[in-house]
Amino acid sequence: MATEIRVPTLGESVSEATIAQWFKKPGDTVSQDEPLVELETDKVTVEVPAPVAGTLENIVVKEGDTVEVGALLGQIAEGSGASDAPASSAKAEAKSETKAETKSGAKAGKAELVDVVTPSAGESVTEAEVGEWSVKVGDMVKADDTLVELETDKAAQEIPAPVAGKVVKIVAETGTTVEPGVLLCQIDPSGEGAAAASAGKAAPAEKAAPAAASGSSMPPAPSAAKMMAENKLSGDQVAGTGKRGQVLKGDVLDALASGATAAASAPTPSQISRGPVAADDEAREERVRMTKLRQTIARRLKDAQNTAAMLTTYNEVDMGPVMELRKQYKDLFEKKHGVKLGFMGFFTKAVTHALKEIPAVNAEIDGTDIIYKNFCHIGVAVGTDKGLVVPVVRDADQMSIAEIEQEIGNLGRKARDGKLGMADMSGGTFTISNGGVYGSLMSSPILNAPQSGILGMHKIQERPMAVNGQVVIRPMMYLALSYDHRVVDGKEAVTFLVRVKESLEDPQRLVLDL
Incomplete structure (x- = not known):
């Protein structure tokens, strides 16, 4: 039995679209809801998902063709090896990884780790950017506590904790782009087994950040971490004045101004090319990526x-x-x-x-x-x-x-x-x-x-x-x-x-x- 793939309704006053890219070719096995083709209009870009699992039988329109709403795009033969199709989404991979880790963890068998994934952000929104994390690995959270903020080109969305427990793994770094269904982090609802589940698997965000200042339990603030990395400063070279000794941007500026390290006083090639006055100004600038x-x-x-x-x-x-x-x-x-x-x-x-x-x-x-x-x-x-x-x-x-x-x-x-x-x-x-x-x-x-x-x-x-x-x-x-x-x-x-x-x-x- 073949199921038709047709151009969906694309929004008010939009009657046609251009085939931007096919993600599959005839003969490929597809899972239900897996993106098949990307359509472009003068207003939005839309991914058309597979209505059923099966094998992509044929493609009617080529990339670059213009099609109207309701036009036939292709057909899927249902049940042809669909059950053997490998899971293509990051969410499925994350779940299998989670199961493997749970089996190998010393205490993880007491409770399944709970996946926190990127939710669907609405029609025409196919990706989001990971903002600042409100927690770090090892933190205890209550149900509905804010974990992280996701930014799309339409709005910002706070992601709450689905259950109470301990954050044992953070997968998506601040600044990365994720699609709906992608794993963001994992929570151990038992509050135990965090060490076994996360041993040797520090969050990517923490790997990229400079070491926390001596005597501090908090990593540097993002803007401070960026400035420390640019000026080759380590955590023990900057005294933190923030909560629990956290290094703030002002602390890094103070360290640079006092000439605490050779790295702070040595101009970079870009500073040399810009001249002494511009180099001094550059040390006081903050470069922040525009939100979506x-x-x-x-x-x-x-x-x-x-x-x-x-x-x-x-x-x-x-x-x-x-x-x-x-x-x-x-x-x-x-x-x-x-x-x-x-x-x-x-x-x-x-x-x-x-x-x-x-x-x-x-x-x-x-x-x-x-x-x-x-x-x-x-x-x-x-x-x-x-x-x-x-x-x-x-x-x-x-x-x-x-x-x-x-x-x-x-x-x-x-x-x-x-x-x-x-x-x-x-x-x-x-x-x-x-x-x-x-x-x-x-x-x-x-x-x-x-x-x-x-x-x-x-x-x-x-x-x-x-x-x-x-x-x-x-x-x-x-x-x-x-x-x-x-x-x-x-x-x-x-x-x-x-x-x-x-x-x-x-x-x-x-x-x-x-």
Whole structure:
């Protein structure tokens, strides 16, 4: 019996893909869920897994061919030696290794070691980068204690301990790239047998790190370890001032400044070539690899600049009416709805009203087509310590201000906790960015591709304004609309921003749908 392999659904507005690479050839034995082929679209790269175990019978399309969603890729003959197929995933190898170690360990027979593997990070996310480990080999952990943080190009994810016990082995070093199912570490739930299970098998991360300072039970901090390795310093040459005597980056800098070793005072070839002043500066620099999330942010923002005909138009809004309304009803609003009445609810509602009147701002270009969105999924840019993320309030045009405030609050908490999923950040049609919370008075936001518009909010600043022939002090905010001039004409952009201004200066318009 043959099972067909077809192109899966690739996401909103994506109808075709290019065959990037086949991982198997006809006649190869495959396991269920084993990646067979990699597809590339203009948005994501997707691996197509084997739907069943068996033998790859034939391949219909070649590498480099373009195929549509649902197209036939190949066929698998079920049951043809599938049971004899060697396990190809790192997870399977790790499990067999674990069993062998358990049999040979002096006390490991008392409890099976528990594998901690890389979880699935969501659709289109096929790999992650191992961040900083919160534990080391020999540490005792409780169930749900954070072991390590994994970073993808979408978000960061903390990996908790599945059981209580002792960490006996760390397999994946900080900075390595792992796929779903790959072994990260092992835990002995009995808390015993750690020495037998890990003897002669120190964690790779510990091999790479310099020896701990004399009298310290803690390895150097990662930035300190890197600097010590670059300057050929050993653990006993640097006095640690951190917790339990841990060597920190400042301790290494102090050791270098005091000329404690010849290695610290001898310039490297690169320092010589850069000159004495540059060499001194280099000793005080810290080189940190960009996270996958930061790399994706950088790539997407630059792509938006290179692709869109981006232009920004400005206006200003008197925030007095909204502030008065908020002051008058904030206590009653919070009591009834369980959420504070902020400014984002008003801005989101004003934007959805304007988008209905000016649909071009709510559209996107797909090849030679313009796709007009008959719904308003509003992205709200949120700054986190990991970088900028844009969770989406779906169907905001159908929500009340209270519902919008509640959803923004929920998404903001998930963003700060690193718990945003792919579904939370995909499908946005327009974005609002609030630089005012950081004190920005004026800026030109960059488009969140493939969207055609983004509204920039700014700081509320009291300024003298002419009102009915009189100079009065009013709480004013500058608004900035960046738009894709390929889709949105100047008249439409200006009209959109004026409509947002009118709704905020006369909030009754939002109630009366004017």
